[in-house]
Amino acid sequence: MAAKRSIFEEVSEEKPEAQKARPVQTGVIDKARGGARRAIRAWLIVLFAMVVAMIVVGGLTRLTDSGLSITEWAPVTGAVPPLSEEAWNVEFEKYQQIPEFELQNSEMTLSEFKSIYWWEWGHRQLGRVIGLVWAVGFLGFLAARKIPVGWTGRLVLPGVLGGVQGAIGWWMVSSGLGGEMTDVASYRLAVHLGLAFVILGLIGWYVMMLSRPERDLMQARRQKEAKLWGLSTGLLHLVFLQILLGALVAGIDAGRAFPTWPLMAGGVLPPFPFEIEPVWRNFFENAGLVQFMHRTLGYIAFAFAIFVWARSRRSAHRRTRRAFDWMLVMVFGQVVLGIVAVLTQAQWHVAITHQLVAVVVWMLILRGRFLAGYPVASSVREGL
Structure with missing residues (x-):
């Protein structure tokens, strides 16, 4: 005859020691939506900080009237700045052909040109680095299959918008290279800055979502x-x-x-x-x-x-x-x-x-x- 059980006793064939050793089972939601949430969040925080820096550097580029110092859009080869005096003279000659130099900076020296050139080059270079950090991070998480369910499209979006932002940046700069313009078109500048805030807000929202379990x-x-x-x-x-x-x-x-x-x-x-x-x-x-x-x-x-x-x-x-x-x-x-x-x-x-x-x-x-x-x-x- 089976022994009597207390009404408070756990009904199980396992011994208490085995029950304690058994790992806690997470819910169905956690299993289905795993992924490296912490690592992705850290990666997005880095991107967020870089976009903030990009906005600040962009503002300083505008305040120092440096935005038109580079008159060509070369997404790949433009990453290398002038490395010789001859190369600097070539860049300066290109700048001398635009209205900003003719109407506003006709007395500028090569040394002064270099100072505004570095602001614009730094701004563009930071954009390239942001794109690289996004691409390496996204492709790395994708290859490792660490992206949570439903997040692949979300994480693609900042990269796509970043590419669009680069094109808008050149669209903005090109507005000041002809006619009688000594600055970029203000409405194009507004589009450029507006998209930067959209990208920043999007990344920030993702960071907040990843800060808590699904x-x-x-x-x-x-x-x-x-x-x-x-x-x-x-x-x-x-x-x-x-x-x-x-x-x-x-x-x-x-x-x-x-x-x-x-x-x-x-x-x-x-x-x-x-x-x-x-x-x-x-x-x-x-x-x-x-x-x-x-x-x-x-x-x-x-x-x-x-x-x-x-x-x-x-x-x-x-x-x-x-x-x-x-x-x-x-x-x-x-x-x-x-x-x-x-x-x-x-x-x-x-x-x-x-x-x-x-x-x-x-x-x-x-x-x-x-x-x-x-x-x-x-x-x-x-x-x-």
Whole structure:
């Protein structure tokens, strides 16, 4: 006759020692979606840092008027800079044939040319290195079959967009090589900078997704705060438009046009805002009107950021609320920096800081949006 069992006894034919030795079995989701999530995340963080550096170097290239120093697009052979005095003279002669030299820098020496050449060469070289790091990483993970299920297409996208960005970069540079242009077309500069922020945001989003297990994301998605998600999405779009306007300001040096605040030359509107014919060109080429649009949208974005922050106070999740706290702090800081940039006529160190803080604001809004869509439940220890 079988021995009596306690109602609390585990029903199993295995001995307790065997049960303890048996490894814990993970869920079906973990098995199906394995891959080297940590390694891929680390690789993407490296790419993220490099894209941030690319944005900063690009801004400095524009501020130093170096963007037109290389007059040819040679994706492969262009990686090698001039290595002899003869080669330097050849490059300088090419530069002497474009309007920027003829109309603006006709007294430039070879030594001065070298200084702007290195900025543009460094900018292009960094782009090549980013492409190489992406290709080596992606092909390596693909060959090792370490890419999680559903992530192959996602990881291809930054590389494709990076290639498109290189082509847009040349499209931008080519606009300043003929006619009477002494700078690149401002709207092409806006497209170039805008795509850089898209690539940065995409990589940042992937890093946030890979920072948590797939099962956690699936569970968190059920608690999505739809209203806050929608508002942060709207703020993201508004700030993106402001970034594009900032590129227009930089493209035509509009930041140096009216160094007064809050008024512009004593008025709300700048003088002669529609003096260029046809009228639509004023929205791209009139320094006063472009700066006015950038200022006005900045005020609107700041007001909307306050509204989104106030809505985030209703979130039940502590980390979500803190994310929007930092977002508002940096948006306010960016507004102050914008005013300082105006009053100092966009001195290069102020202007580049303004651009770098735009990156921080962009990512903080994206982080707040991510946490609205995939909340992290607060523990009792963390508090509400």
